[in-house]
Amino acid sequence: MTRPVVAGLDGSRESLAAADWAAREALRRDLPLRLVHAWEGLPDDDGDAELPELRAPQYHARRVLRGALDLLNARYPRLYIAAEQVRRQPGPALLAEAENAELLVIGNQGTGGVGGLLSGSVALTVVAHADRPVVLVRAGETVADEHLPDGPRKASAATPFRDVAVAVDTGRPCDDVLDFAFHAAELRKAPLRVVHAWHVPLSKGVPGVEERTRIRTAAERELTELLAPWREKYPGVVVSENLHEGRAAHVLVRAAGGAGLLVVGRRRRRTAVGPHTGPVAHALFHHVHRPVVSVPHD
Template structure:
């Protein structure tokens, strides 16, 4: 069975933006689209019926609106709807289990300062191993098509296994027929903080070594996707900050997050956290 694209909708402008982006992605992948709405209402006979009826009516309206819109825009895409009950983050994470991609909307305050990712979106991202794309509401009119065509940007950590991240990024660039930019940020070893003097040649040599490692990591994927135009850049500094700047004009930014647990549960790393909160382009988060 082909992996479908799942989109969480809630009747908001963010949900509509996510549904439209998800429908375009399903058309590119040539897979079905599933629109889901999570009702945070306990399925318990003791709960008053009128409240449940209002919640169900709101869910029906949100799903019908999104369904009508994406069918009009992408009549070739097979679309189904589903209403879920339970905590939205948990319900969406379970629903994403058999999907190839989960798409969610995220609020932006109206300027180029990026996402205001809510607790539901953040909790869902860390609760699933399925790739999650977060889509910001565009400043363009609702009828406008996709504007940016700046290719795909992927953040690469040369010190971690990045196969899932690179596979996703290269496949997206290949199906969209666009360029791919790989970005890596590095820092000087901690010992340099205690050195009595600093030799600039050391920094340049470390930079060259990092570039070689990045090039070696990308080489198998260049060979697998020879049609994808790839550039790569390694710099000394914050990877999150550089990715946020590179996101301007990009079609999609791809970042990885380590699938790890803390005493407080799963969490995002610093780079993914910075990009999710500040990038202006859609962001795909890949667990690895």
């Protein structure tokens, strides 16, 4: 079964940027795109649509979906795009959509309110519980932002792609995260920047130079060994290993600078729904201005 790239819409600038990013990613992966607008206030097919209080938000929902569909069809005529309004709360609707998606793309800090889809808490809940990769895209993200500037000229679709960056914990490596990152870099013909944050355990007290050097050397060796089979699987991807001392959130926010895409892992949650993504991921979603991909793993 061919899995589509799915984009959630709510009419906000963030969600429109997410839909455009999703369209480009669908083309890169040779997959169809599915646009979804979810709102539990949509009327049933039994005549409720005639209620005056439902007409305005219903028309708004239709305009959001139709406007995005027309825009993306004009920009990407080679892409197959389907669109659907879903009568369901946005969070559960998107989690259901993610089950059959190659990846789900949503806006980072979309609007709430009538006809709104992705408030911050809804987006984080979707990220925390989706069983497929979820991409968060900020408002204003354009095709040029994925590319490097060419000397004094501005970046454009004609210049090479920016690096793909991926966060790696050598103590808890994850094949799903690395496979996504390597594949994304391969699709873009972009370098892959592998980032690992290391620090001296508090139990060590204040370490001397030799102890700090030993810890860093061990981290370098572990990272090189971890990446060896992936370099072999993706021989065309140029990989750089980046180790930085410090806490993961601070290191990754800095390391994402200049990248076109940041890939991070997230352990699957089996508990009740809620917007809990962990402190590192939460910091990245709020402070990284490029698209961030959250890849679930066991």
